[in-house]
Amino acid sequence: MKESFFLSYKSNPFNINLQIHPSARLRHDSKTGTIKVQRDERMSVMTSYLRGQLAKLANVHTETVRYYEELGLLPQPRRSESGYRLYSEDALSRLTFIHHAKSCGFTLKEIQKALAASENTRIDLNDFLGAIDKKMTKIRSDIAKKETTLTLLAKLRIHLQAADKSPEIQAMLRTLHLES
Numbered sequence: 001m002k003e004s005f006f007l008s009y010k011s012n013p014f015n016i017n018l019q020i021h022p023s024a025r026l027r028h029d030s031k032t033g034t035i036k037v038q039r040d041e042r043m044s045v046m047t048s049y050l051r052g053q054l055a056k057l058a059n060v061h062t063e064t065v066r067y068y069e070e071l072g073l074l075p076q077p078r079r080s081e082s083g084y085r086l087y088s089e090d091a092l093s094r095l096t097f098i099h100h101a102k103s104c105g106f107t108l109k110e111i112q113k114a115l116a117a118s119e120n121t122r123i124d125l126n127d128f129l130g131a132i133d134k135k136m137t138k139i140r141s142d143i144a145k146k147e148t149t150l151t152l153l154a155k156l157r158i159h160l161q162a163a164d165k166s167p168e169i170q171a172m173l174r175t176l177h178l179e180s
Contacts, residue, residue, distance in 0.1 A: 047088070047089055048078075048080075048086035048087065048088065049086070049087045049088075049091075049092065050084055050085065050086070050087075051065050051066070051085050051087070053087075054087040054091060054092055054095060057092055057096075058092060058095040058096050058099055059099065060095065060099055065087075065095065068095065068098060068108075071108065071112065072112070073094075073098055073108065073111065073112055073115065074087075074091055074094060074095060074098075075090075075091065075094075077091060094115070098111055098115075101114075104132075104135070105135055105139060106131075106135060110131075110135075114131065
């Protein structure tokens with residue numbers, strides 16, 4: 001559901017567009033000028049999404065939803081009388097979490113491990129921060145290795161350009177089929 005509001009701040013008017021989940025309700029308090037978004041829990045229990053709707057809301061492809069279901073990252077959804085998969089709000093939250101975790105560089109295996117651990121026990125904030133720190137360290141290490149490789153390639157390029165006139169280098173380039 002999309003809502004559009006005309007607001008004013010310090011006498012400067014502006015428009016704001018909000019995309020609000022269907023299970024949410026907006027409440028405007030005219031005395032304070034505030035807008036509150038309230039989630040209707042009864043509606044969220046009844047809210048079901050087809051695979052395409054779920055994928056669109058989570059900004060992923062429908063085949064991604066199917067694949068995550070196959071891997072066990074998403075629980076098997078209930079079925080409608082006609083056999084359509086009906087996904088819950090929890091499935092949407094879980095899919096959104098998976099999508100965000102992947103964009104932060106976590107692998108599906110790491111995400112699966114974290115989700116499995118969270119089903120058995122409550123994940124401590126320090127454990128979560130530790131996983132993030134570990135991922136950041138790994139990314140920094142990967143960047144350092146790539147920078148080293150880039151430096152070596154740049155040096156090799158300079159040496160090959162300088163030695164281009166050398167008969168030995170010309171013979172090596174011919175052998176490698178890299179004649180200049």
